[in-house]
Amino acid sequence: MKRYNKYTFLLQIILSSILFSCGNPEKKEETKNITYSEHIAPIIYQHCTNCHRPGAVGPFSLISYKDVSKRAKLIRFVTETRFMPPWPADNTYTHFIDENVLSAEEINTIKKWVANGSPIGDSTKIPAPPLFTDGSLLGKPDLVIQMREAIKIKGNNKDLFLTVKVPYEFSKDTFVKAIEYVPGNAKLVHHLNGHYIKYEFDKKKNVYEGLNIVNSDEFTPMEVFKQLSVTNDDGTFPVLTPSAVNYLPGVSYTLYPQGIGGFKFNRKGAILLNNIHYGPSRIDTTDNSYFNIFFGNKPERPTMEMQLGTLGISQIIPPLLIPPNEEKTFYTQTKALMDMSILTINPHMHLLGKSYLAFAIKPDGDTIPLIRIKKWDFRWQYFYTFTKPVIIPQGSIIYAYGTFDNTKNNPFNPFTPPQQVSDRSGSMKTTDEMFQFIITYLPYKAGDENIDLRRK
Ligand code: HEC
Known part of the structure; x- marks a missing residue:
């Protein structure tokens, strides 16, 4: 008898706490007040739409109420598990610029909104979606360098890793403060690490010789560089500025505050993508990416x-x-x-x-x-x-x-x-x-x- 009582007691506690949380008018009111217009759209615009918009790397757009509400449960899942937004670095350890991490409160807001049937609320209160430019995030470039040929991507649903040389000849030596990468196919370009190669004018007659594109998964680095004809005419290696341009969806250039970074930009040179990673594609397609070059002064403090x-x-x-x-x-x-x-x-x-x-x-x-x-x-x-x-x-x-x-x-x-x-x-x-x-x-x-x- 005693045991039975104890269990009923426990059961009562559990039941009453469930009833309490459902029946608590204050709590219900709070959940009810969570609407797409006022609470969810700002979170999505701040943390998601730079990748989830037409033409960007995310598999679907999350700009409109319809886009978001029809995936409400999936969004709750990917945010609760912190699968999205993708930010592998632990923000309880160190902080970085462009950190994209949801707070526990934001995750909870999404959770409550979904639990309440993902209401839109007062649609006149939906904030304006953020503006995205497809060209430059930095302004008007001083020079644009195109890839020599479009990159072909097979519709085999596999990741593709290429090493690409993008050579150029310009009218004079100058200095560069930033190189910005603009993906031609932002849906597929997943990451890029690019170095800058500086040729001394007399040491490389033809910067355009050799292949432009080599599959990095099929050859050793030495074989790749040989096929791309990276070396000077005498076989020596030119000076390389590592990581002169990097790209990840949402991060397309490195520009440090005034005076920091930048490098000499010779009349002859090349951008060496070592490498560029394309996500899987189901259809045969191409990528015509390009680089915006921003000239600057002689760097006071070149980075190492x-x-x-x-x-x-x-x-x-x-x-x-x-x-x-x-x-x-x-x-x-x-x-x-x-x-x-x-x-x-x-x-x-x-x-x-x-x-x-x-x-x-x-x-x-x-x-x-x-x-x-x-x-x-x-x-x-x-x-x-x-x-x-x-x-x-x-x-x-x-x-x-x-x-x-x-x-x-x-x-x-x-x-x-x-x-x-x-x-x-x-x-x-x-x-x-x-x-x-x-x-x-x-x-x-x-x-x-x-x-x-x-x-x-
Ligand atoms: C930096 C780019 C980026 C950001 C920011 C981002 N996503 Fe994604 N998202 C992706 C990519 C790319 C995929 C495809 C899966 C993959 O490659 O991991 C994806 C997949 C998803 C999926 C599908 C998961 C599945 O298994 O089908 C959902 C849902 C999603 N994202 C929601 C969000 C939400 C919500 C946010 C903001 C809180 C967000 N994403 C922020 C790039 C991004």
């Missing part, structure tokens, strides 16, 4: 780049060899040889990546957090720019840790059953692995810690 791990200055420990059916963690480290002001970082792994952590330990033992990615997603390879430069004192040790999941539980594992995977001396092939940490920095100057790197 340091690359740890694969093809970089520091070894991976142990060597990057991931046995099948295992999860394995690797690290790489380097010592800061001067006081550094870190501007931008880029963690890089491929399909087996699982999580990533980078930080520095100062000579006095303090830790400086850099980035934590709890759930690696190879599709979202952001270059993360800090809101203010992060100062790393000379003698600090910079560490990057990468964990790889080579089990069948990893949905991106390209092999069934899992196979041993390694970095095969810097192969760019997606099915080989890479473990890199790329740092863009300046030699420290007093006051750097106060520079606001948010450009907008």
Whole structure:
């Protein structure tokens, strides 16, 4: 009898709490008041429509009430699980510009709105959707460089990774402050990492020789560069400015505040996309992307780049060899040889990546957090720019840790059953692995810690 009572008691508590939450007039009122017009549209416009609009990378538009309401439950799911918006970096660890993360409150607002049948509310209160330009986000360019030929994308529903050379000849040497990439096919271009190659006038007769486009998954980097005829006429390599232009949906250029960054732009040169990643397409199509070049003054403080791990200055420990059916963690480290002001970082792994952590330990033992990615997603390879430069004192040790999941539980594992995977001396092939940490920095100057790197 006693037991029975206890259970009824418990049951009553549960029931009454359910009744309470349903019957509580205040709560109901609050949920009812959540409407698309006043609460949901602003969240979607701020966090989603830069990718979910006609012509952009998202698989559908989320501009109108109809677009959003018919996918209400799916939106609730992708926001609750934080699958969308895609922002792999953990914002409880460090902050970056353009950070796109929903607050717990915003997620809850979406949840309540869906639970209440996704009402539109007073449609006159829907804010104006944000304006997007298809051309330049930076204004009128001084020069536009087109790709030499349209890139052909087969309708085979597979990712495509290409290395592309975009050569040019101009009337004189000058300086550039930014190169902006404008995707021709924004639905498919998923990411791009581009370097700038500067040819000395006499060292390369014909900048246009060689192929323009090579499939990076089919050749070693050396073979790729040979086919693209990247070298000078005497076989030596020209000077390369790494990461001169990067692109991810929503992030199309790097422009630091006045005086920082920029480089010399020679009469002869090329943009080397190493590489460009197209998402799967069901139909045969093409891409005619182009580059907007913005001239500037001679840079006062050119940025420097340091690359740890694969093809970089520091070894991976142990060597990057991931046995099948295992999860394995690797690290790489380097010592800061001067006081550094870190501007931008880029963690890089491929399909087996699982999580990533980078930080520095100062000579006095303090830790400086850099980035934590709890759930690696190879599709979202952001270059993360800090809101203010992060100062790393000379003698600090910079560490990057990468964990790889080579089990069948990893949905991106390209092999069934899992196979041993390694970095095969810097192969760019997606099915080989890479473990890199790329740092863009300046030699420290007093006051750097106060520079606001948010450009907008
Ligand atoms: C940076 C670009 C970007 C942003 C920002 C973004 N999405 Fe997406 N979204 C995508 C892409 C690309 C896909 C296709 C799946 C993939 O590649 O991961 C997608 C897929 C989806 C899907 C379909 C998921 C499925 O499994 O079918 C939904 C729903 C969605 N997004 C909702 C949102 C919402 C809601 C927001 C804002 C809170 C948002 N997205 C922000 C790019 C974006």
